[in-house]
Amino acid sequence: MSGNMLLVAVMAVAVAGSVMAFSSVKMQAGAQNEDKMVAGHSTGIYRTTGDVLDPEHDSRQLSNAVVDPDKYLREFNYGHVSKLPDGTTLREFTIVADDKRVMEVSPGVSYNVWTFNGTVPGPTIRATEGDLVRIHFVNNGTLPHTMHFHSIHAAEMDGAFDQVAPGGRFIYEFTAEPFGLHLYHCHVQPLEEHIAHGLYGAYIVDPKGPRPPADEMVMMMNGYDTDFDTENNFYTVNGIPFYYMHHPIQIEKNQSVRVYLVNILEFDQINNFHLHGNLFHLYRTGTSLTPDEYADMVTMSQGERAILEFTYKYPGQYMFHAHKTEFAEKGWTGAFLVRE
Incomplete structure (x- = not known):
């Protein structure tokens, strides 16, 4: 570099x-x-x-773009909040699956994306440990779809066996546990097809005692196999190749930054994240408040996730990217702009 x-x-x-x-x-x-x-x-x-x-390019000029990476980065969906008679917090969400959208992922390159609530990645669902999560799932697609959460829940809420037919509905309901960084995705076979087309999102469960204040952001590492040969042609973080190189993420000097990092990449065995000019405290899966290590790179297989916490002491522009050259050259690279 x-x-x-x-x-x-x-x-x-x-x-x-x-x-x-x-x-x-x-x-x-x-x-x-x-x-x-x-x-x-x-x-x-x-x-x-x-x-x-x-x-x-500017993704806002791409035809039929289904994600605004700047908006997605710091947008958290806390659901409709109410209290049950026993005092439990109920968070209700409506998630709609669709498989009919076509998006230009790069100038001149179109791809059939499958979406949760019209975006790839899907919305970041957020709750606090112990909350009751109720998800009203609607399948507006042409194929069966489900939602499978990487968390603790009853078998009938797992989304692996009971498919929701086109036009169908289902209510997923479970207690938010354990605290940490999780994910959700469609679990209909062929699984790689449903994930590769975009049916996934992040699921954050906050501890009852909140983490220290920070500039929080979500990064979903994914890719696009645009010629359907089970090899990715583009790699991204948050849906658009190279986006954060042309639109660096602005952060403040000496400000604590917390990145919720999820690898949902299909067809490649591993993916990774490397931070320039700094190291981060790494919390694998985020299920502990004690960091696992202090590093400048983390490698993950599909479905793994981690919370990264860091602070920049010096202003300037710093890259972050996959430390696998092919991934970086094909879109998985970005930058932080640290301001005084």
């Missing part, structure tokens, strides 16, 4: 009558050009030359 850098100017590659535009990206001076396989317009994979894999 360091050394002399060469700025590669905007270039266009014409393929089968279609033009795919790629914009400025940095690569090391003296790097060898090589053939790259890049997703094209009709979900085909075309060959181009060079290391230009970063199409600079």
Whole structure:
């Protein structure tokens, strides 16, 4: 990531009558050009030359974008809150599944995304340990779908066997436990298809004694297999390749930052997160208030998650990315902008 850098100017590659535009990206001076396989317009994979894999763009200009990564980053859904006669807090959520949306994940590259409440990732559901969580699930899709939560709950609330048919409804109800960072996803077979298309989200259960104040944000690591060969063509955090490189996440110097990090990547055995210019306290699964280690990188398999806490002492711009070069080159990279 360091050394002399060469700025590669905007270039266009014409393929089968279609033009795919790629914009400025940095690569090391003296790097060898090589053939790259890049997703094209009709979900085909075309060959181009060079290391230009970063199409600079504003996701707000993408057609049919189903996520605003800036909004998603710090948006938490606490549900409709009421009190039961015994004093228990009830949190009610409505989650609607759909599988008919088409989204442009990168300029000229469209993909059939399946959504919870119209977004990929789905909404971040948040409760406090001991709350009663009630989810009104509606399947507006053309296929059966469910919601499976990585948490403690009764078998009939597991979402693994009882599918919800198109047009159907189901109420999931369980006590929020244990505290920590969890996730949910559709559990209908073929499972990889339902996850890869976007049916997943984060589920946070706060401890009864709250964690210290911090600038909190959610990062879901995912990917897109746009040509359906079980190999990802794009990698992202929060749904749009390269988004946080072009729109750095702004944080304050000396401000505590807490990242809820989830790996839901399909087709690759591992994924990871590396932070530049700093180290973080790592809480694996977030089920303990004591950190497991102090590190600048964490590696996860699918479904693993962790809470990262850190503070920047010096202002400036710092990268974060997958420390697997292919993932970073294909979209899983971003930056923090630390302000005075």
